[in-house]
Amino acid sequence: EVQLVESGGGLFQPGGSLRLSCAASEFSVSSNYMSWVRQAPGKGLEWVSVINNGGAPFYADSVRGRFTISRDNSKNTLYLQINGLRPEDTGFYFCAGGGYGDYWGQGALVTVSS
Amino acid sequence: EIVLTQSPATLSLSPGERATLSCRASQSVSSSLGWYQQRPGQAPRLLIYAASNRATGIPTRFSGSGSGTDFTLTISSLEPEDFAVYYCHQRSIWPRTFGQGTKVEIK
Numbered sequence: 602e603v604q605l606v607e608s609g610g611g612l613f614q615p616g617g618s619l620r621l622s623c624a625a626s627e628f629s630v631s632s633n634y635m636s637w638v639r640q641a642p643g644k645g646l647e648w649v650s651v652i653n654n655g656g657a658p659f660y661a662d663s664v665r666g667r668f669t670i671s672r673d674n675s676k677n678t679l680y681l682q683i684n685g686l687r688p689e690d691t692g693f694y695f696c697a698g699g700g701y702g703d704y705w706g707q708g709a710l711v712t713v714s715s
Numbered sequence: 716e717i718v719l720t721q722s723p724a725t726l727s728l729s730p731g732e733r734a735t736l737s738c739r740a741s742q743s744v745s746s747s748l749g750w751y752q753q754r755p756g757q758a759p760r761l762l763i764y765a766a767s768n769r770a771t772g773i774p775t776r777f778s779g780s781g782s783g784t785d786f787t788l789t790i791s792s793l794e795p796e797d798f799a800v801y802y803c804h805q806r807s808i809w810p811r812t813f814g815q816g817t818k819v820e821i822k
Contacts, residue, residue, distance in 0.1 A: 638759075646751075646759065646802055648811040661810045662716075695758050701749045701806065703770060705758040 603628045603704045605696050610709030617686045621709055623679040623696030631674040634700045637681045640708075641692040650681065686713045717741050719803050721814035727822040734790040736817045738803035743783045747807035750779055750788045753816075754799045762801075763788065793819070 605628065609621040621637070623630075636651045650670040651659045658670045669682040679696050693708040718741040728734055738748065750763040761770040763779035766786060776791040790797055798821050803814040 645816050646753075646804075646813045648804070648813065651809075651811070659809050697759075699761075701761055701764040701770075701804075702751070702759070703761050703764075705760070708758055 603698070605698055605704055605706035607694065607696055607706040607709035610694065610711045612712045612714065613686050614715055615686055615688060615713055617713075618682070618684045619686065619711065621681040621683070621694055621696075621711075623681075623706055625677050625679070625698060628677075628698050628704060630672050630677050630679050630698070633698050635670075635672060635679045636697045636702060637668075637670060637679075638695045638697055638702070639690075639692045640695070641689070644692070652679070683711075688713050716810055717744060717805055717808055717812050719805060719812055719814035721801075721803060721817045723817060724815070725818045725820060727820050728793055729822045730793050730795055732793055734788075734793055734797070734819055736788040736790075736801055736819075738781075738786040738788070738814050740784045740786075740805060742808075744805040744807035746782045747805055748779075748781070748786050749804045749806070750777075751802045751804060752797075752799050753802065754796075759802065790819075 604626045606624045649661045652670045667685045671680045691713045695708045696706045698704040720739045722737045746766040748766045751759040753759045767779045778789045780787050800816045800818050
């Protein structure tokens, strides 16, 4: 059974940094498109970043320059580094695997507040 | 950026009824459109990919149609577990975008 498990969420101060992880099982991070999608509390979905199977990253305009997507093929894990945290970065961060997001993790809650 | 507009915002129906959800794109996305279901407190689940293909394990009561700028998700007969929020999403042109969602609620 495919599983994607996010970790690294929590309460962070504005201006700080964090790294989210998404550990995959029964699904190859290196062979598939992998994405991060976020959802502010009570709001809709926003696709923030994708890394394709060739390793090329793509970012939404709202996060470019602050977010970095990466993967560790040996650990079969996807990452999202977030720098310069802002209150509007608050929300659930989901990792999704596959071109259309065939598989999703349960999400990691990030709260940015002083 | 491609804007996806979903209608209606809320659909009030009874179990057993047919649900028809619309998604309109601000420019053509060809057939690069997916539909997702999100129940409260859960992650989204892929229902339909490439406009009309059911994802693995999705019941046959869910169907998708359309191409270009106009797309439809149809649920032929609503089951109690189908009352949720549904999002369309385009992957044709970066940045990928979602519609704002349609809530299907029990009448």
